[in-house]
Amino acid sequence: xxxxxxxxxxxxxxxxxxxxxxxxxxxxxxxxxxxxxxxxxxxxxxxxxxxxxxxxxxxxxxxxxxxxxxxxxxxxxxxxxxxxxxxxxxxxxxxxxxxxxxxxxxxxxxxxxxxxxxxxxxxxxxxxxxxxxxxxxxxxxxxxxxxxxxxxxxxxxxxxxxxxxxxxxxxxxxxxxxxxxxxxxxxxxxxxxxxxxxxxxxxxxxxxxxxxxxxxxxxxxxxxxxxxxxxxxxxxxxxxxxxxxxxxxxxxxxxxxxxxxxxxxxxxxxxxxxxxxxxxxxxxxxxxxxxxxxxxxxxxxxxxxxxxxxxxxxxxxxxxxxxxxxxxxxxxxxxxxxxxxxxxxxxxxxxxxxxxxxxxxxxxxxxxxxxxxxxxxxxxxxx
Ligand SMILES: [Zn+2]
Numbered sequence: 001x002x003x004x005x006x007x008x009x010x011x012x013x014x015x016x017x018x019x020x021x022x023x024x025x026x027x028x029x030x031x032x033x034x035x036x037x038x039x040x041x042x043x044x045x046x047x048x049x050x051x052x053x054x055x056x057x058x059x060x061x062x063x064x065x066x067x068x069x070x071x072x073x074x075x076x077x078x079x080x081x082x083x084x085x086x087x088x089x090x091x092x093x094x095x096x097x098x099x100x101x102x103x104x105x106x107x108x109x110x111x112x113x114x115x116x117x118x119x120x121x122x123x124x125x126x127x128x129x130x131x132x133x134x135x136x137x138x139x140x141x142x143x144x145x146x147x148x149x150x151x152x153x154x155x156x157x158x159x160x161x162x163x164x165x166x167x168x169x170x171x172x173x174x175x176x177x178x179x180x181x182x183x184x185x186x187x188x189x190x191x192x193x194x195x196x197x198x199x200x201x202x203x204x205x206x207x208x209x210x211x212x213x214x215x216x217x218x219x220x221x222x223x224x225x226x227x228x229x230x231x232x233x234x235x236x237x238x239x240x241x242x243x244x245x246x247x248x249x250x251x252x253x254x255x256x257x258x259x260x261x262x263x264x265x266x267x268x269x270x271x272x273x274x275x276x277x278x279x280x281x282x283x284x285x286x287x288x289x290x291x292x293x294x295x296x297x298x299x300x301x302x303x304x305x306x307x308x309x310x311x312x313x314x315x316x317x318x319x320x321x322x323x324x325x326x327x328x329x330x331x332x333x334x335x336x337x338x339x340x341x342x343x344x345x346x347x348x349x350x351x352x353x354x355x356x357x358x359x360x361x362x363x364x365x366x367x368x369x370x371x372x373x374x375x376x377x378x379x380x381x382x383x
Contacts, residue, residue, distance in 0.1 A: 005105050006048035013055055020057055023076045024064030033060040036068070041080045041106065043087060049105045052081070080106070080114065089118035093377070096361040112370065119373040126160055128182055133341065135213070136191040136201075137348050138166040139355050141368065148368075149174075149197075150351065150375060154190060154343045158381020159351075162372035168200045175204035188341035190348065192216035193331060212334040213345035214294040215352075221287055221324060222255045228320035229283050230254060246273060247280070254284060282316050299339040306332055354378055 014035075019028035035055055042050045057069045068076045075082065084104070091100045092115040101111045133154035138147050147166040151174050152159050161174045175183055186205040190213045191197045198210055234247040253261070253270045261267050274281040289309050296302035313325035328335070358374055 008045050008048040008050045009053060010042075010050065011053045011055075014057060020059050020069035022059050022061040022064055022067045023070040024061060024067040026070070027061065027063065029059040029061045031060040033058045033066040038079075040074060040078070041084055041104075043081070043084050044104070079110070085114045085118065088114045092118075112367070116367075116370045116373065119370075119377050123373060123376050126158075128160070128178060130156075131160065131178070131182060132185055132187050133343060134160075134186060134189045134208075135343065135345065135348055136171070136189060136197045137216075137351065138192070138194065139352065141359075141371070148372070150355075152347065152351065152379065153381060154188075154347065156381040157347050157379065159376045159379040162375050164368065166194070166196060168196045171197060171200050172204075175200065178204075188337070188343060190341075190343035190345055193220070193327075193334065198334075209337045209341055210334045211337045211341045211343050212331065213343065213348055214291060214338075215345050215349040217328075217335070218287065218291050221290055225318075225320045225324050226254050226280075226283050226287060227251070229279050229318055232320075233277055233279055243276070247277070250280075254280065258288075279316075279318055282312075282318065283321055286313060286316075286321065293335055294338050296339055297342075299336055302336050302339050306336070351379065 017030070017032075019030045020032070021027070022029050035057055037053060037055050040052045040054050042052050044050055054074065056071070058066045059069050061067045070076070073082050078085070080088070088100055088104065088106070088111055091103065092111065097108055097111045097115070100106075101108045104111075131153050135152040135154045136149065137152075138149050140146070141148050141164075146164070149161075149163050149166050149171050150159055151161040151171075161177065163170060163173060165171075178186075183204045184207065186201075186208045188209045188211050189197075189201045189205070190211045191201075193212050193216065201208055201210060230247060230251065234244050237243045237247065250270070250273055253266065253273070258267070258270075261270065274284055286309065289305070289312070293302060293305055293309070296305065310325055310329065313321050316322065355375060355378075358371070358378060
């Protein structure tokens with residue numbers, strides 16, 4: 001329950017007739033054209049929302065005409081003081097706009113505008129000089145519909161660019177912005193097996209190697225192989241209701257990591273399921289073996305491990321698995337290239353999760369420009 005908020009009003013009167021700084025040109029001007037008055041919110045005084053009544057001169061500037069005097073604590077047309085704006089922006093880093101608005105008794109839109117302006121100032125310049133390794137990723141802006149692409153510096157782990165869409169045309173502006181000379185210096189790009197990204201990288205950075213990242217490839221193995229085999233198996237045993245329920249309920253057990261299983265009981269349950277079902281056992285083991293391909297440093301060993309994997313997949317008799325293996329065969333260079341460019345793709349996974357969190361606390365961010373700024377701000381990187 002909210003009670004009435006306490007308020008303090010303070011009249012601020014200008015004193016003296018010293019020269020005042022013109023907010024247009026910065027020169028000092030003695031002649032005052034007229035006076036304006038405006039309500040300005042400031043930091044709270046104790047428990048009270050604080051409103052300043054600011055009387056402010058408009059100087060008669062010989063260069064600019066009538067102009068507001070410049071104050072170092074208040075922007076010319078702002079409705080909040082700089083120090084309040086700075087505090088609002090600081091809180092917006094860690095909590096939703098609505099909480100900040102409630103805390104200070106400000107409108108949602110005011111808080112958002114303050115935070116957006118702050119981020120635009122802070123994030124203005126992106127340092128592109130030393131960029132050699134890139135990570136590209138896509139994410140859904142609204143559930144499953146519109147997408148956006150985020151490009152990160154793999155070494156300094158900061159976001160370089162965020163743009164709408166995920167097609168070749170959508171990501172082209174990034175490479176154009178990066179410029180020809182810097183494109184030539186890109187040595188490797190980590191990404192999902194997403195053809196649009198790959199084609200666009202090859203066009204602008206023909207010398208760069210493509211490196212598929214473990215997180216995405218293993219995730220698509222989960223979706224395209226494990227989930228399909230699981231559904232097939234559930235259908236196959238439909239005369240045995242108990243077995244069918246067990247298989248149907250095991251979706252997350254099968255997709256997750258063994259080390260992350262919550263307790264011993266769950267591990268026993270998964271073990272029993274795998275013991276009883278050869279097909280599920282095969283895809284589960286091959287998931288781990290697929291993951292392990294990214295652990296090799298020596299390419300020869302990695303290739304050997306891949307050949308073993310391929311043989312097991314092809315002789316499994318499981319259609320989704322064999323299809324996936326065929327797809328990977330065409331693109332295996334993008335996995336083996338990891339030995340030369342061990343891009344730390346946990347950055348991608350971390351970013352994926354953090355963007356989800358940002359989306360949650362921001363009610364979908366209707367203002368995409370603001371959402372993209374928040375993403376950039378969440379990954380300032382290491383200097
Ligand atoms: Zn002026």
